């Protein structure tokens with residue numbers, strides 16, 4: 057087939073930066089008809105609340121929304137695993153016509169009796185508002201009857217993108233955080249917010265904090281438990297990680313309990329070290345600072361020699377990075393630099409103009425910056441920039457593979473821990489096995505062929 | 508909170524008017540009275556669904572038309588989830604556009620979103636065909652997509668450039684992905700096929716099968732020396748090579764002009780058993796053009812494949828080509844060599860209804876004993892079709908529609924079968940119950956071979972038989988202490 061010229065949609069131009077003066081726009085509703093990589097607010101809520109392992113998660117709506125989110129993430133739990141079950145009211149035509157309130161009521165009651173959860177989250181999907189089910193009223197009724205929190209999540213997909221879903225999830229969480237019966241501050245304590253414990257990453261991070269003398273009150277929502285979330289007000293500081301998916305919760309905690317928040321990223325040596333030092337600085341505690349230094353020295357001393365062979369191979373290779381939230385892109389750019397690689401394309405689904413401005417400053421001039429892009433654009437730039445590696449979510453994988461480019465999943469489906477110092481080593485290994493595989497020699501782009 | 512049965516489901520609020528289990532079952536807001544202890548208590552909720560939603564099936568069908576871009580009319584999340592789900596199985600790009608509903612669309616209807624969406628998709632993809640399926644939201648607010656499309660086409664000045672715009676109504680509250688697939692195929696045929704003098708070729712509606720199955724069907728038809736149209740055929744778009752350049756729409760699929768010709772086919776074969784006439788594309792051709800229709804179940808195993816070959820022989824007037832007869836011969840030989848390993852071993856089979864019918868027929872003919880046949884679908888015909896296709900199956904065998912994986916799990920603990928046969932979503936229960944799962948059908952999210960798995964015909968039966976036999980031999984070998992090196 058002849059080479060297809062891929063032109064940017066006229067209306068998309070403002071969401072792409074190809075170097076030169078920075079004048080990007082972002083945070084727009086996806087264009088009708090574009091194959092966006094974004095999803096819906098239900099998806100955002102589900103991502104945030106999903107890892108809470110001692111609650112049941114009931115999706116009120118037709119079956120698909122529940123089927124597609126059954127056990128999709130490797131958010132680990134050290135105890136109960138109710139979150140790995142998928143519950144749906146599986147609305148039928150009758151329910152759409154007459155309303156699904158009775159069905160919902162019976163469904164939740166039975167599930168609570170059977171699974172004995174500490175709470176129930178009830179997600180509304182698109183058609184629920186339209187058919188007029190009063191989900192709030194049902195939740196109240198069940199809560200009264202069963203004596204556990206039954207929390208409605210206002211997550212109808214059409215109401216917005218993932219971001220609005222994050223907000224809805226934070227509202228739901230805050231309802232719990234306000235129910236502590238003993239709101240006393242724990243000394244030298246933090247909450248870890250916005251980490252989902254993929255591949256057990258929270259355990260890695262928690263271990264670092266504890267080794268430097270910091271108490272972790274609760275983690276939201278990775279390895280999350282209802283009772284721990286109730287206690288969120290007891291911490292002195294909220295550490296909000298990466299994507300910003302729970303920054304709304306942090307803001308609410310700040311208003312309610314006066315707990316300040318600080319952002320952190322656990323990806324890469326620089327950002328991980330900074331995350332630990334920041335906490336010591338916040339408490340202005342010399343023991344803690346010394347503790348952080350000790351942890352970092354120990355870990356880095358182990359890590360650096362292990363990274364060396366990978367770095368040698370990867371030096372000068374080119375990467376494209378495209379993630380959900382913008383914050384993670386920064387860490388990835390730095391991490392790839394640690395491995396000697398250059399980022400030539402960077403972007404995210406939900407970043408703000410501010411994020412992209414900072415990103416364009418962090419990256420080398422000429423780096424293409426993309427907001428809410430689509431497969432055509434991605435492919436165009438991947439090819440133009442001749443990248444060796446693409447880092448993104450599972451939806452980008454086939455794009456990369458189809459044009460014969462190595463790919464790493466840095467999204468919710470990863471099964472290897474990438475956070476922390478040990479995560480940097482796993483990251484190096486994965487990048488290495490993607491970039492250095494001999495199979496690319498057969499891809500038409502390298503073999504000189506056309507396909 | 509009273510419902511159409513006139514009673515209330517909230518007894519604490521209104522004790523006198525409380526409904527009982529029977530009322531609940533009648534009006535659908537509670538589970539049916541417990542009639543299947545095998546699968547545990549009945550629940551109102553669906554737990555770990557054994558089905559997907561209708562637009563997924565429709566997108567798959569649209570992907571099998573050359574130059575077609577699937578397009579979901581409704582909110583964006585559905586398209587993104589469905590893409591992700593299909594990509595995890597096929598490991599190929601699966602672009603699905605969406606009209607991206609916002610709050611205004613819900614209030615005022617999705618007309619503007621649809622026409623904007625179509626305009627943008629045409630501009631950026633230049634597709635030959637756009638296949639629109641509706642999400643639950645668009646269906647619920649009552650959008651008339653057929654009318655919108657007409658308006659869109661008549662509003663366009665330079666009509667020559669417009670792609671074919673097809674649309675299927677796919678409300679997920681009325682059926683599963685298997686239904687969505689059939690609805691879409693029927694809609695495609697309805698909107699494209701035209702009348703004309705008969706031509707000498709066979710149309711085939713293959714059902715939801717793997718790319719490998721589609722390729723093999725093509726090979727069989729070619730070997731019969733009969734020209735044919737398989738519709739839809741997503742074997743190339745969903746199992747293609749690495750490209751030099753990015754293609755907006757992957758090559759391959761059934762061309763529109765061939766589907767248009769289906770109204771003139773000398774015969775059509777539909778590989779299906781449980782679908783209703785209302786869903787069937789073949790029945791539609793019969794109604795509209797009095798086309799000769801042959802319906803056979805998915806040809807899995809020797810007997811089902813024999814039926815398929817017999818139909819081909821009948822239509823073409825030629826015997827099954829020697830190459831395929833020889834494959835059948837070798838297959839029988841393998842059955843003979845392996846029969847002791849399979850005989851009496853108990854299996855649970857699950858998946859789409861038509862697939863379960865075919866797999867059960869196959870299992871039964873090699874001496875396996877199906878102890879439960881289960882599907883999330885609800886055609887009302889599963890039992891009838893299985894008993895017809897697999898006479899060895901004990902009529903007392905539980906054959907269940909509308910089941911979910913939580914129920915299959917309880918049944919697995921109760922029945923303690925030797926094997927599970929079905930898609931990869933059975934892995935969770937397979938691991939819990941310690942019963943090995945042989946992955947067949949769709950989706951397969953945890954192995955690489957999904958798109959290349961062959962199930963149909965003599966060759967597919969050979970692969971299935973080898974896989975199952977090998978697994979049973981492995982279990983036998985691992986299960987004893989001696990470590991026999993010959994089994």
Ligand code: SF4
Pocket residue numbers: 117118119120121122181182560561562584585588641642643644679
């Ligand atoms: S709303 Fe309907 S179409 Fe959308 S994912 Fe849910 S079930 Fe599927």
Ligand code: SF4
Pocket residue numbers: 096097098099121180181182183211212213214582583584585586588643644
């Ligand atoms: S957009 Fe609406 S219907 Fe579709 S997946 Fe999201 S919540 Fe479900």
